[in-house]
Amino acid sequence: xxxxxxxxxxxxxxxxxxxxxxxxxxxxxxxxxxxxxxxxxxxxxxxxxxxxxxxxxxxxxxxxxxxxxxxxxxxxxxxxxxxxxxxxxxxxxxxxxxxxxxxxxxxxxxxxxxxxxxxxxxxxxxxxxxxxxxxxxxxxxxxxxxxxxxxxxxxxxxxxxxxxxxxxxxxxxxxxxxxxxxxxxxxxxxxxxxxxxxxxxxxxxxxxxxxxxxxxxxxxxxxxxxxxxxxxxxxxxxxxxxxxxxxxxxxxxxxxxxxxxxxxxxxxxxxxxxxxxxxxxxxxxxxxxxxxxxxxxxxxxxxxxxxxxxxxxxxxxxxxxxxxxxxxxxxxxxxxxxxxxxxxxxxxxxxxxxxxx
Amino acid sequence: xxxxxxxxxxxxxxxxxxxxxxxxxxxxxxxxxxxxxxxxxxxxxxxxxxxxxxxxxxxxxxxxxxxxxxxxxxxxxxxxxxxxxxxxxxxxxxxxxxxxxxxxxxxxxxxxxxxxxxxxxxxxxxxxxxxxxxxxxxxxxxxxxxxxxxxxxxxxxxxxxxxxxxxxxxxxxxxxxxxxxxxxxxxxxxxxxxxxxxxxxxxxxxxxxxxxxxxxxxxxxxxxxxxxxxxxxxxxxxxxxxxxxxxxxxxxxxxxxxxxxxxxxxxxxxxxxxxxxxxxxxxxxxxxxxxxxxxxxxxxxxx
Numbered sequence: 001x002x003x004x005x006x007x008x009x010x011x012x013x014x015x016x017x018x019x020x021x022x023x024x025x026x027x028x029x030x031x032x033x034x035x036x037x038x039x040x041x042x043x044x045x046x047x048x049x050x051x052x053x054x055x056x057x058x059x060x061x062x063x064x065x066x067x068x069x070x071x072x073x074x075x076x077x078x079x080x081x082x083x084x085x086x087x088x089x090x091x092x093x094x095x096x097x098x099x100x101x102x103x104x105x106x107x108x109x110x111x112x113x114x115x116x117x118x119x120x121x122x123x124x125x126x127x128x129x130x131x132x133x134x135x136x137x138x139x140x141x142x143x144x145x146x147x148x149x150x151x152x153x154x155x156x157x158x159x160x161x162x163x164x165x166x167x168x169x170x171x172x173x174x175x176x177x178x179x180x181x182x183x184x185x186x187x188x189x190x191x192x193x194x195x196x197x198x199x200x201x202x203x204x205x206x207x208x209x210x211x212x213x214x215x216x217x218x219x220x221x222x223x224x225x226x227x228x229x230x231x232x233x234x235x236x237x238x239x240x241x242x243x244x245x246x247x248x249x250x251x252x253x254x255x256x257x258x259x260x261x262x263x264x265x266x267x268x269x270x271x272x273x274x275x276x277x278x279x280x281x282x283x284x285x286x287x288x289x290x291x292x293x294x295x296x297x298x299x300x301x302x303x304x305x306x307x308x309x310x311x312x313x314x315x316x317x318x319x320x321x322x323x324x325x326x327x328x329x330x331x332x333x334x335x336x337x338x339x340x341x342x343x344x345x346x347x348x349x350x351x352x353x354x355x356x357x
Numbered sequence: 358x359x360x361x362x363x364x365x366x367x368x369x370x371x372x373x374x375x376x377x378x379x380x381x382x383x384x385x386x387x388x389x390x391x392x393x394x395x396x397x398x399x400x401x402x403x404x405x406x407x408x409x410x411x412x413x414x415x416x417x418x419x420x421x422x423x424x425x426x427x428x429x430x431x432x433x434x435x436x437x438x439x440x441x442x443x444x445x446x447x448x449x450x451x452x453x454x455x456x457x458x459x460x461x462x463x464x465x466x467x468x469x470x471x472x473x474x475x476x477x478x479x480x481x482x483x484x485x486x487x488x489x490x491x492x493x494x495x496x497x498x499x500x501x502x503x504x505x506x507x508x509x510x511x512x513x514x515x516x517x518x519x520x521x522x523x524x525x526x527x528x529x530x531x532x533x534x535x536x537x538x539x540x541x542x543x544x545x546x547x548x549x550x551x552x553x554x555x556x557x558x559x560x561x562x563x564x565x566x567x568x569x570x571x572x573x574x575x576x577x578x579x580x581x582x583x584x585x586x587x588x589x590x591x592x593x594x595x596x597x598x599x600x601x602x603x604x605x606x607x608x609x610x611x612x613x614x615x616x617x618x619x620x621x622x623x624x625x626x627x628x629x630x631x632x633x634x635x636x637x638x639x640x641x642x643x644x645x646x647x648x649x650x651x652x653x654x655x656x657x658x659x660x
Contacts, residue, residue: 068461070468132641136648139393143599144644146592147637154634267588271468278465310476314469318449321466325458 025192032185042188043256044300049191050253051292053198055276056285057245062274063283064206065238066218068142069129071149072246073269077262078125078152079247080254081162083118084171087255090114092173107177112190114174115251122247123240125152130239134232149270156262167261171254191252198245203285205241214238218283275317281327286334291327360502365625371509371578373617374516377610378571379594380601381523382564384609387598388540389560391460395467396445398591399474400565404438404572405489405582406478411437412492412576427492435569442565443558445470451554471591478584486583489576512574519567520610527606532559540604596640602650612651616640 028045031037037045054076061069091100091107102110128148133141157165178186205211213234216224225231254260276295280287298316302309320327329337379401386394412430419426449470453463496507527533535556538546547553575590576582593616601612616636623635644650 062461068464128641132645132648136644139387139603140599140644140648140650142393143596144641147596147640147644150592150633151637151641154630154637158630158634267592271472274465274468278462282459282461307476307480311473311480314472314476317469318466318473321458321462321469322452325453325456325462 021196025189025196028192029185029189032188033183042185044296046188046191046252046256047299048293048296049195050249050256051272051276051296052195052289053245053249053252054273055280055292055295056199056202056288057242057249058273059277059280059283059285059288060202060206060214060238060242060245062277063281063288064211064218065214065235066282067133067235068138069145069239069242070142070267070270070274071129071145071147072243072273073265073267074149074152075122075125075243075246076250076253076269077156077260077265078243079115079118079122079250080260080265081118081156081168081250082121082247083114083251084168084254084260085162086114086117087111087174088168088170091177092170105177105181107174108181108186111174111178111186111255112194115190115194115248115255118251119244119248122250123244125247126240126243127236128152129243130236133235133239146267149265149267153262153266163261165262167259168254169259171260172258175255175258187252187256191256194248194252198248199285199289202245206285210234210237215283275313278327279317279320281329281331283331284327284329284333287327287329287332290329290334294328361625363503365621367503367505367509367513369618369621370513370614371617372621373614374512375571375575375578375590375613376594376597376616377516377613378519378567378574379590380598380609380613381519381606382567382571383595383598384601384603384606385523385536385560385564385567388604388606389536389557390450390454391540391604392450392463393467393595394564395464395591395595396471396474397564397568398587398589398594399471400438400442400445400587401568401572401575401591402478402584402587403441403474404434404565404569405576405586406482406487407437407441408434408569408573408576409487409489409582412490412573416490416492423493430492431570431573434573435566438565438569438572439562442561442568446558446561451557471588475584475588482584484584486581489580489582491580492573492577508574508578512578515570515574516610516613519570520606523563523567523606526563532556536560593636596637600640600643600650602652605650605652608650608652 028037032042054072058069058072061067061072087107089100090102090110125148128151129141129145132144136144156162162168175187206214213224213229213231214237216227216229217231217234217238221231224234250265272295276291277288279295280289280291298313299309302312305312379397382400383394383397386392386397408430411433412426415426415430449466450463453466493507493511498505498507498510525533527536535546535551536559538549538551539553539556594613597612597616598609599612600615601608601610603609619636619639620632623632627635
């Protein structure tokens with residue numbers, strides 16, 4: 001790790017990582033299928049997955065781009081509703097629409113397509129924030145994102161076709177249709193697949209030239225503009241990409257619960273996302289993933305406290321801000337911290353690694 | 358037609374007064390610290406509850422209520438809420454400011470403080486909605502076709518009085534001058550011998566005191582209290598402050614009334630479930646057309 005790795009070892013480690021992920025997923029699915037992991041543990045794992053997607057997508061805007069978006073739950077709502085409506089139309093028998101348009105068995109292949117279409121719809125909704133962001137800056141942009149969240153929520157509340165404030169039910173039918181065909185915990189599988197895809201996509205985007213452009217906006221927008229970064233394009237990309245991924249998370253969330261209503265995507269949801277991002281560290285993807293896992297566990301652990309849970313978690317975060325304001329990871333990724341850990345165990349000196357500050 | 362219009366104008370003035378008073382508190386803190394104090398809406402809620410307990414106790418002591426009880430409640434609540442504001446600033450914001458961390462962390466802390474106030478209230482006082490007692494007797498005045506209550510007039514007058522007081526403090530006193538100075542230049546001002554922390558404490562006390570005035574009057578006008586009432590009102594008052602141009606007292610004041618008028622007249626014309634939708638869409642349009650609000654000054658950045 002410490003020495004600059006040549007191509008071969010790099011490929012080897014990548015292969016190892018991919019293998020590890022696939023084997024881990026297979027193990028989890030196998031355990032769930034034979035019934036070692038009960039429904040509750042599966043649900044916790046699924047929530048962790050959804051929160052990972054949600055937090056890391058918000059990290060694009062709040063962490064990498066350094067803007068302050070506090071209405072991310074709205075885009076999740078768009079994705080949830082669009083994919084739910086599609087899946088009700090296409091695969092399930094219900095009293096509103098009657099027969100499904102497609103045989104329910106096709107859900108096996110078309111379910112991810114439905115989720116991705118939800119993501120695209122959410123990305124389009126992201127334009128609501130992206131276009132004003134060309135001219136407005138920090139605090140005003142924060143307001144626009146809150147407004148977007150409220151606009152989406154109240155708009156859904158005023159559409160009787162999707163159940164208005166009563167909510168929308170019946171997405172479980174799609175999941176049942178899949179598990180009738182092949183009895184596996186399909187929701188778990190798809191959520192894990194989407195988590196891997198989303199995290200890899202964010203990693204690749206942020207490693208690319210475009211991603212560097214997005215990061216340049218955080219450091220200094222004017223300088224970035226002068227150095228020929230097309231800031232408008234970057235903002236458009238960042239907002240649309242992040243809201244699209246949030247839409248994917250929303251679609252998975254809707255199918256996991258089998259029930260959505262607009263109030264599950266209010267400011268509270270957006271705040272949860274923000275808590276995860278800042279807990280993990282701004283602009284640190286592995287930090288977001290870690291903090292999503294930790295945060296979801298915390299929520300489950302503190303469930304017996306009921307309402308006091310929401311006193312406890314903010315208190316924890318305030319303490320975190322006081323004593324480690326940069327979050328768990330700070331602006332660093334796992335490999336950097338990992339290398340340092342390895343060195344500290346070996347007791348050697350850092351041979352040429354810059355600590356990522 | 359004209360009657361309903363006039364009636365709605367007064368309703369909007371009352372509704373806008375609440376927004377204005379809360380927006381002024383936001384604006385004070387923002388102007389001095391460049392910090393969006395997201396807990397402000399919940400400080401307003403806390404003020405409502407404090408006023409509820411104080412008023413109930415006082416009405417038990419002095420039966421009948423009246424102007425004296427109202428004044429006493431107002432003073433005590435303002436003091437208590439100012440203490441709450443100062444405590445929050447001392448515990449949560451000041452250490453962060455002293456470390457000089459990124460502004461966003463302070464904003465997140467503010468959001469979390471708001472959550473603690475809301476849910477702590479819910480946990481310790483229970484979820485049952487409380488009814489605010491009648492502190493002053495209700496008089497109904499008829500001006501031709503328009504019906505006014507003394508409360509409505511009191512609220513509107515209070516908003517203007519608060520605005521005048523703030524303008525006086527900020528423009529004419531030494532404290533106000535130091536507040537403006539801190540907002541102008543954070544780094545040079547401590548070198549001039551201005552006690553920055555003391556001024557900031559005073560700012561928080563003043564902002565929370567304003568929230569207390571709004572809280573009492575709100576409790577008297579719409580007597581049902583619930584722990585989450587501060588959230589929506591807080592967000593919207595903040596939006597009002599932004600529409601006016603944040604960091605500008607006049608702007609925040611007028612922005613509150615703009616939002617009040619928009620909301621009341623939308624409910625008059627459309628079904629009430631459209632209220633939030635249309636007001637937020639209008640806000641978006643305003644911000645796209647004028648990115649720094651109506652009275653906000655675009656800050657030029659030195660390169």
